[in-house]
Amino acid sequence: MEFATNYIVSFLKSNKLKPFNNSYIHTFERVFPVGEANSHFEVLSLGGKRIRSYKYGKDFFEDFKGLYKEGQIYGSLQYVSRIDQNIYNEIILTDLYNYNNIEELDNYFLSKNVKCVISPSFSEDLAFSSGIYDDNLKINDKGLIKIIINPKIFSEIIRYSQNGYKIRIGANKKLEEIKFKNVYGIMPGKNKLIKPLLIVSYYDFFIRLSEVPITTYEQNITPSIILELINSIKNQRAKTPDRTIIFVFLSGHLLNYNLDNVFSNLPSGDILIIDGIGLSDSFSITQTQKQNGFTNNVIDILKEHSFYITSRNIKQDSEFPYTIISCENTTLSPQIISRSGKFLLSLIKDECYNLGYIAANFRLIRNIKKFFNAYSIPISIILLIYTVFVLFKPKKIIDK
Numbered sequence: 001m002e003f004a005t006n007y008i009v010s011f012l013k014s015n016k017l018k019p020f021n022n023s024y025i026h027t028f029e030r031v032f033p034v035g036e037a038n039s040h041f042e043v044l045s046l047g048g049k050r051i052r053s054y055k056y057g058k059d060f061f062e063d064f065k066g067l068y069k070e071g072q073i074y075g076s077l078q079y080v081s082r083i084d085q086n087i088y089n090e091i092i093l094t095d096l097y098n099y100n101n102i103e104e105l106d107n108y109f110l111s112k113n114v115k116c117v118i119s120p121s122f123s124e125d126l127a128f129s130s131g132i133y134d135d136n137l138k139i140n141d142k143g144l145i146k147i148i149i150n151p152k153i154f155s156e157i158i159r160y161s162q163n164g165y166k167i168r169i170g171a172n173k174k175l176e177e178i179k180f181k182n183v184y185g186i187m188p189g190k191n192k193l194i195k196p197l198l199i200v201s202y203y204d205f206f207i208r209l210s211e212v213p214i215t216t217y218e219q220n221i222t223p224s225i226i227l228e229l230i231n232s233i234k235n236q237r238a239k240t241p242d243r244t245i246i247f248v249f250l251s252g253h254l255l256n257y258n259l260d261n262v263f264s265n266l267p268s269g270d271i272l273i274i275d276g277i278g279l280s281d282s283f284s285i286t287q288t289q290k291q292n293g294f295t296n297n298v299i300d301i302l303k304e305h306s307f308y309i310t311s312r313n314i315k316q317d318s319e320f321p322y323t324i325i326s327c328e329n330t331t332l333s334p335q336i337i338s339r340s341g342k343f344l345l346s347l348i349k350d351e352c353y354n355l356g357y358i359a360a361n362f363r364l365i366r367n368i369k370k371f372f373n374a375y376s377i378p379i380s381i382i383l384l385i386y387t388v389f390v391l392f393k394p395k396k397i398i399d400k
Contacts, residue, residue, distance in 0.1 A: 001181065001204045001251055004223075008183045008203065008249050011227055015234045017185035020246065021265070026182050030252070031137040033064060033173035040170045041147060043160050044074075051165060057126060060149045062173050063119065065131035066102035069143035070174045073116045077161040083108070090115040091167065093157055098122065106144055116145040116169060120154040137175060145171045180204075180252040182262060187233065189244035189352065196244035196269040197351050199344075200262070200322075201226050201277075204251035221278040223249060225337065229344045241352040244269075263320045270294045270351070271320065276327035278340040282308040286324040288315050294351075295323045301350065305343040 009024045020026070041060045043052040054060050062068065078089035083096060090113065096105060097119045109117055121129040129148055131137060147169060149157060160167070183203070189196070203223040230247060246269070250262060263271065270291070283302065287295040299309055302325070310328050 004203050005181045005183060005251070008223070008227070011230070012183070012185035012247070015185075015230055017187055017230070017247070020184035020186055024183055024185060026184060027179050028182070029177055029179050030135075031139055031175050032178040032252075033062060033132060034176050034178065035070070035173040037170075037172045039147075039172045040168070041149075042168045043157075044166045044168055046164060046166070052160075054149070054153070058150065059153055060147050061121075061126035061130050062171050063117075063130055063146035063148040064137055064173075064175065065134070066146070067106040067110070067140050067143035068146045068171075068175065069140060070171045071115075071145040072170045073145055074168045075166055076164070077118070077157070077167050079158050079161050087112040087114060091118070091169075092116070093118045093161055095120050095154070106146075109144060110142065114144065116147070118147045118149060118157065118169075120151045121148040122151075124150055124152070126150065139175045139177070145169060147171060182251060183249040185230070185247045187230070187241065187245040187247070189241045191242050191355070192244070194243045194355065196246050196267060197348075198246045198248055198266065198269055198271040199226060199229075200248040200250060200271060200273040202251075202253045202275065203249045204253060221332070221337070222274060222276055225278045225341055225344065226274070228341060229348070232341075232345060233348060239353065241348070242355040243352040245348065245352055263322070268321070271322035272298065272347075273322055273324040275324055277325065277344070278337045279330050279332055280327035281306070281331060281336055281339075282310050282328040283325045284311040284313070284328055285309060286313045286315060286326070288318045288321050288323075290321040291323045297350065298323055298325065298347065301343060301347050304346065305339045307339070307343065 005025060012024060038056045039060075039062060040056070041054040042050055045051055062070075073091060075091050076089055077091050077093055078087065080087060080092045080094040080096065083100070087109070092109065092114055094117065106117075123129055126148060127133075201222050226247065226249070233241070233245075246266070248262065272294075285295060285299065295312075299312075302309065
């Protein structure tokens with residue numbers, strides 16, 4: 001991340017983009033799980049033979065909520081279904097977390113000399129269930145090795161515990177204070193009264209799960225296209241955009257999911273979050289209610305460049321106006337990269353150039369202007385025919 005951050009900043013400086021609030025880099029710190037090795041979860045026979053091995057990220061994941069700590073453990077498993085049940089094992093399986101305060105239950109299990117707790121996730125999305133994105137993650141001096149499992153395999157694990165099988169668990173992610181860096185660059189527009197356009201992309205997939213394969217080009221292709229977009233715009237040095245453009249490069253992919261770290265101090269404007277471009281020819285769209293006009297324009301220009309919109313979701317509960325375009329799959333090709341760049345250039349041209357103040361701030365007027373520009377020839381022909389008809393229309397002779 002450090003190398004990528006420095007590269008982006010040097011690129012923005014070389015293209016004479018200005019810093020935001022006197023700095024290109026804005027940092028935020030979060031407690032975050034890090035580790036060099038994936039965790040493991042295995043079921044073993046009494047003789048030590050491996051019976052079942054579960055897939056990290058799909059079948060199980062660390063549970064970071066409450067009093068979590070990393071560690072390794074091996075032994076028998078006890079199923080605990082009641083809070084008043086006699087606990088005699090260091091490793092327990094329980095679904096009591098669905099009905100009780102997490103930290104209180106953690107402290108209760110610690111008082112019973114429990115070392116490891118396995119519990120079912122409330123959904124199949126183990127990462128979101130784990131608390132990995134929560135702002136209130138804490139580093140604890142004491143705690144439990146805590147694993148959540150896919151709810152589909154909960155009864156399977158119970159059967160293993162009842163038949164005397166042993167388990168081997170490694171929770172290899174340690175909670176540490178991590179510094180993340182967002183990078184901002186401003187391309188000033190001529191008219192400061194027009195709200196800016198924000199182009200936002202991710203340059204650091206720090207928390208991508210290990211079971212989701214990610215190659216170098218997937219990490220690099222979207223920010224690379226954005227950087228090339230900046231280069232293309234700056235090469236048109238004779239023409240300054242009417243509207244200010246702010247480019248935002250985010251670190252900690254999905255840690256900015258609620259967008260508070262990004263937009264709380266930014267000026268108001270149209271915000272386009274690009275969660276993958278150049279990787280696919282189909283996109284899903286997520287937008288806030290206030291972004292209907294801008295989102296419609298994004299969709300129209302995507303379709304003009306032969307991209308497909310698979311779904312559109314309108315969020316009602318966000319205070320920030322934004323539009324997110326997310327790639328649906330990975331079918332990378334030079335043609336898709338080229339079309340992606342042309343789409344962004346077309347969008348910048350339409351949203352930031354040849355704008356009067358009224359047309360820029362009132363999208364209805366801009367759409368009317370675009371309509372007349374697009375159909376100027378047929379409209380001119382119709383007006384000419386009408387004018388000729390009016391001028392040369394035979395006059396009626398009224399007999400007196």
